[in-house]
Amino acid sequence: MFPASMVKVTAVVMNRYASEVSEAILKVGALQLTEIEKAERILSELVKETKTSDEETKNHFSEIRKKSEDLLLKMGIKPEIPIKLEEYRLDPDDFSKEALILDEVREKLQSVLKRKERIEKEINLIESFGRDVSRFGIEHTALARGWESRWVDFSFGRVEIGKREQLEENVNPLGVAILWGITEAGFVYGTAVYLKRNREEVREKLKDSGWEEIGFPSDVKTREEASRFNEIVRLRKELEKLTGEFKEIKDRYSRRLFRIWVAARMRELLGAVEKYFAKTSKISIFSGWIPAYKLRELLDAIDRVTGGNCYIEWRNPTISEIVHSKVPVLVKNPKFMSPFQMLVTNYGAPSYKTIDPTPVMMVFYLIMFGLMFADVCQGAIVALAGLLILKLFKPKRENFKNLFHLMIWCGGFSIIAGVLFGSYFGKQWISPVLFSMDEVVKGTAPGGKIINDIYDILGISVFFGLFILSVGIIFNWINSLLLRDWKGLIFSKGGLLGAWIFFGGIYSAYYMIKNNYKALPPGFQLLFLLVIPSFLFVFEKPFENILSGKARIKEGEAVSGGGIFTFFMEWGVKLLEVFSGYLSNSLSFMRIAGFGIAHVTLMDAFYEMAEMARGTGGIISSIIIMIFGNILVICLEGLSVGIQSLRLNYYEFFTKFYRTTGLVFKPITISREL
DSSP: OOOEEEEEEEEEEGGGGGGHHHHHHHHHHHOOOOOOOGGTTTTTTTTOOOSSHHHHHHHHHHHHHHHHHHHHHHOOOOOOOOOOOOGGGGOOHHHHHOOOHHHHHHHHHHHHHHHHHHHHHHHHHHHHHHHHHTTOOOOGGGGGTTTTOOSEEEEEEEGGGHHHHHHHHHGGGTTOOEEEEEEEEEEEEEEEEEEEEHHHHHHHHHHHOEEEEEEOOOTTTTTHHHHHHTHHHHHHHHHHHHHHHHHHHHHHHHHHHHHOOOOOOOHHHHHHTTTTTTEEEEEEEEEEEGGGGGHHHHHHHHHHTTTOOOEEEEEEEOOHHHHTSSSSSSSOGGGGGGGHHHHHHOOOOTTTTSOOOOOHHHHHHHHHHHHSSSSSSHHHHHHHHHHHHHHHHHOSOOOOOHHHHHHHHHHHHHHHHHHTTTTTTTTTOOOSOOOOOOHHEEEEOOSSSOSSSSHHHHHHHHHHHHHHHHHHHHHHHHHHHHHTTTHHHHHTSSSSSHHHHHHHHHHHHHHHHHTTSSOOHHHHHIIIIIHHHHHHGGHHHHHHHHHHHHHOTTTOOTTTSSSSHHHHHHHHHHHHHHHHHHHHHHHTTHHHHHHHHHHHHHHHHHHHHHHHHHHHHHHHHHHHHHHHHHIIIIIIIIIHHHHHHHHIIIIIIGGGGGOOOOOOOOOOOOOOOO
């Protein structure tokens, strides 16, 4: 429910241990380094900030890393920092010597790859040519080599399989011979051979018989070499030889290249760490934030590499750092909540030490989706679609994984709601557990149950919304107390006075409904429930000034620090915001009922259309309409319901308490991209 507790660490180490300490920080992978602040510097009068890595040196390592990485990728190796770094270490002198082989390897590799690419293109060209020729059944004839005759002509084409025999009968009297080739997509390809003197008559007869003429590859005559199909044998042998050369280069150099890459990559990462170090001639000082549960691991790692020759202090965040969002935020939730964590962080990162709404938002979102899209069969399709996409396509991006897991969650809750309301592809095939949504919407509910008509559905939606708003208000009180935001606790829309008006409004509405909308609560009740809290908002600005130490009354100036007119204008706007805001927030949840009703009526409409089509177009037309209708409902309505559930959480729930001024925790790690 809350972000992980953070600790500010400040450490002093000897310069000779700086690289080892930097490596330890990378291995722990949980420290977000910050610039050393003067107030936090140990021996600050001795510390002089210096650039710890020369830009040219940094660029040099970066260039070597990119070159070695490019060569490894061409060899089919994706480099990653190994767990056991010790096996791949290079001394500075060895590193410089090893880096000299990069150009040599690149030349050898490029030479082999270019020749390999050229030969593969030639083989593909010949095979493509062979497919073109064999299509017409003439792969071993002189015609394939571009043979011409002054007496004989050819027509290359195809005919539908069913018309082949009739074609032969029609053209045989004209002395036409047809060499048949392959059969493809309902057509049989071939070459018609005939005397040139009969050309016009033959072509007309072929056309009338369903012959579709296709041009023979135009470059047959110019590709004498390609016509010798045994050329492929030679090319394949050459390709096999080059593959062996490629393997030899890979076996010989890949490990050395990997060591170079690891060394260069580590120098890049160490430079990224050490740029935060402030140094004197003998010591280095650094500071950063780390989750409290990782503190001991970092302390042990630094102590181990320095042999205890270090000084480290740590402290909890100050209230000033928390209020001014200087503490990075790490939100940790169970893995199964990842889809909902994604939705929350898309809205914004929570402020440190405030409530993380992910668990509660997960429950609210799924209930909303289920109520608006209650159908066992359609929910099963949504869940199954998400599961199949994950299993078959195996998306790599985390956001896509979360999206399809979200589909599984939503589909599952649609199934649960469908069982409760008795909806299976929009029909009541099995008796509902609670009530029949179909009967309620159509007005045929028997009565005597929890829900009897549409007004009951609307009422349930509003009550659910009031509960969500109440939770948001309580969360706002907790956040305000944790942040010592006394003004927000009392005067914000979700503060004590706003909640007073909200719950007073609920009671007033209940009183009116109970009295058939003919009476308001008694005057003294309205005075206590609505008038008094409205009046108390007058003191918001004076209270703010008192807190900030600026309370004053000057001639011609109100306690608020502005003119009288401005003072009352701000008060009126505040009341308008509170009253209209809570009213619109509450009524906004009626869309839950609206979408649930729309789902039932839309499915009924498709059933009616299918029934009408059955009378004219038969059962096939009816089935097609129902399939199309269900696809439309699942895709469009499912998407709309997902968006509406998100909207209700974002704009009705989160706005009551969620403070998105958080600084996302981004520790520097070995896997970090620079």
